[in-house]
Amino acid sequence: MGMENELEAAEYMKSEDLLTRRLADGDPGAPREMVERYHAELYRYAWALLRDGSAAEDAVQEVFERTFTALGRYSKERIEALSLRPWLYRITLNVARNAWRKSRREVPVAETPEPDTRFGGASGSTSGTESRESWMDALEALGRLSERQRVVVTLRYIEDLSYADIAEQTGWPENTCKTLARRGIGRLGVLLSGRSDGEGGS
Amino acid sequence: MNGEGSRRFGEERALGLLRDAGKHLGAMREGLVERALTRGTDRLFTCDSPLGEVYVGVSERGVRLLGRAASPEEFARRYRERFGRLLSWGTDESTRALARRVATALAGEKVEVPADLSGTTPFQRRVLEVVKGIPRGEVRSYAWVAREAGSPKASRAVGTVMASNPVPLVIPCHRVIKNDGTTGNYAFGAEEKVGLLEGEGVPVSELAGSPYLATPTTGIFCHATCPNARRIKPENRRRFRSAQAAIEAGYRPCRVCRPAVAG
Numbered sequence: 403m404g405m406e407n408e409l410e411a412a413e414y415m416k417s418e419d420l421l422t423r424r425l426a427d428g429d430p431g432a433p434r435e436m437v438e439r440y441h442a443e444l445y446r447y448a449w450a451l452l453r454d455g456s457a458a459e460d461a462v463q464e465v466f467e468r469t470f471t472a473l474g475r476y477s478k479e480r481i482e483a484l485s486l487r488p489w490l491y492r493i494t495l496n497v498a499r500n501a502w503r504k505s506r507r508e509v510p511v512a513e514t515p516e517p518d519t520r521f522g523g524a525s526g527s528t529s530g531t532e533s534r535e536s537w538m539d540a541l542e543a544l545g546r547l548s549e550r551q552r553v554v555v556t557l558r559y560i561e562d563l564s565y566a567d568i569a570e571q572t573g574w575p576e577n578t579c580k581t582l583a584r585r586g587i588g589r590l591g592v593l594l595s596g597r598s599d600g601e602g603g604s
Numbered sequence: 605m606n607g608e609g610s611r612r613f614g615e616e617r618a619l620g621l622l623r624d625a626g627k628h629l630g631a632m633r634e635g636l637v638e639r640a641l642t643r644g645t646d647r648l649f650t651c652d653s654p655l656g657e658v659y660v661g662v663s664e665r666g667v668r669l670l671g672r673a674a675s676p677e678e679f680a681r682r683y684r685e686r687f688g689r690l691l692s693w694g695t696d697e698s699t700r701a702l703a704r705r706v707a708t709a710l711a712g713e714k715v716e717v718p719a720d721l722s723g724t725t726p727f728q729r730r731v732l733e734v735v736k737g738i739p740r741g742e743v744r745s746y747a748w749v750a751r752e753a754g755s756p757k758a759s760r761a762v763g764t765v766m767a768s769n770p771v772p773l774v775i776p777c778h779r780v781i782k783n784d785g786t787t788g789n790y791a792f793g794a795e796e797k798v799g800l801l802e803g804e805g806v807p808v809s810e811l812a813g814s815p816y817l818a819t820p821t822t823g824i825f826c827h828a829t830c831p832n833a834r835r836i837k838p839e840n841r842r843r844f845r846s847a848q849a850a851i852e853a854g855y856r857p858c859r860v861c862r863p864a865v866a867g
């Protein structure tokens with residue numbers, strides 16, 4: 403990692419500490435900032451875990467509801483001691499796990515869900531149909547990985563987390579996470595090149 | 605392309621697409637921010653009032669805490685300690701509408717403001733609901749509130765409820781005065797209480813020592829601020845220190861303001 407990235411990471415940590423302190427102090431602007439700062443990445447994370455737009459939305463709503471409810475009951479000292487980002491990811495993973503359990507009960511045979519049409523609209527004019535299909539393909543392929551591979555690949559390659567952070571959030575050993583990511587990407591490569599047959603040429 | 609090359613190609617494509625997906629998904633949070641705040645936090649706004657600028661904390665049910673504070677942070681900490689909820693600035697439309705409504709009510713207009721009394725005991729709630737109904741320009745005694753709340757002997761406890769009223773002004777605890785007609789204490793100070801009542805047209809000094817008025821024409825006695833009492837001609841006004849004294853003099857209580865004998 404270059405020096406610039408390290409500086410950025412240090413800045414990020416500092417601003418996260420500041421946000422935690424503002425939450426502890428009761429700053430009424432801090433909850434909004436927390437949602438604005440973490441909403442998108444938690445949404446991406448939940449999307450990749452659940453493979454469904456509205457389920458991901460519900461999950462993120464639930465994550466913030468849970469975290470705010472908890473923060474309302476925590477003492478000032480307890481809030482100040484929090485590591486906000488890992489805490490939010492842990493809660494997101496828990497919420498997704500509950501959703502998995504629920505959907506398994508409801509739908510015994512796993513099916514590939516229909517691509518969510520809302521994403522077509524939301525991706526806007528900057529991307530054509532072709533590229534949208536491609537990244538939707540990637541997400542769909544991601545959904546075909548095993549649960550553990552999916553979690554690790556999402557955290558590593560969509561969220562850009564380090565293996566140390568991934569290990570902390572999942573509770574799985576760092577080396578296991580590396581293996582899961584390597585195998586996951588390998589499998590994704592196979593799945594996606596299978597799809598691109600005929601496109602690539604020779 | 606050999607096997608190794610095609611494998612690498614597939615993996616690189618996968619990585620590129622995953623990052624692309626991440627970027628697209630990031631653009632989809634519109635509207636969700638406000639919803640997360642609405643569901644997860646209570647909302648805060650400030651409002652002009654006869655007591656100066658006050659902070660107002662509201663839940664989905666209504667106004668939950670109103671008061672002065674050194675800073676929004678101080679108010680939000682107090683709120684968190686009392687109700688176990690975070691406060692965020694009320695930027696959503698429904699909070700803004702409620703803020704306008706509170707401002708109108710605090711400016712003296714007759715507008716209904718919902719209060720969330722879920723953090724109070726059943727007795728406190730009964731007392732506060734009774735006090736909420738005391739009209740502007742009128743006052744009632746602690747004994748009267750106690751009786752109306754169904755606990756006629758609890759005047760002293762009513763005083764305690766008034767002192768910890770979470771939503772002063774919205775629930776006008778300043779309109780509850782001592783049984784002898786003097787204004788008594790107020791969470792924001794006794795002076796503020798006098799000022800508020802005078803601002804609402806209550807003849808504070810006339811009430812002290814004689815909070816009841818009777819007229820021989822009808823044989824009825826009233827709280828001195830009851831609209832019926834205000835219609836009594838000056839030459840017919842008989843002043844009483846207590847409801848008990850008026851009854852002993854042969855007067856019947858008014859059916860509108862229902863004066864109560866102190867328990």
Ligand SMILES: [Zn+2]
Pocket residue numbers: 825826827830831832833858859860861862
């Ligand atoms: Zn009357």
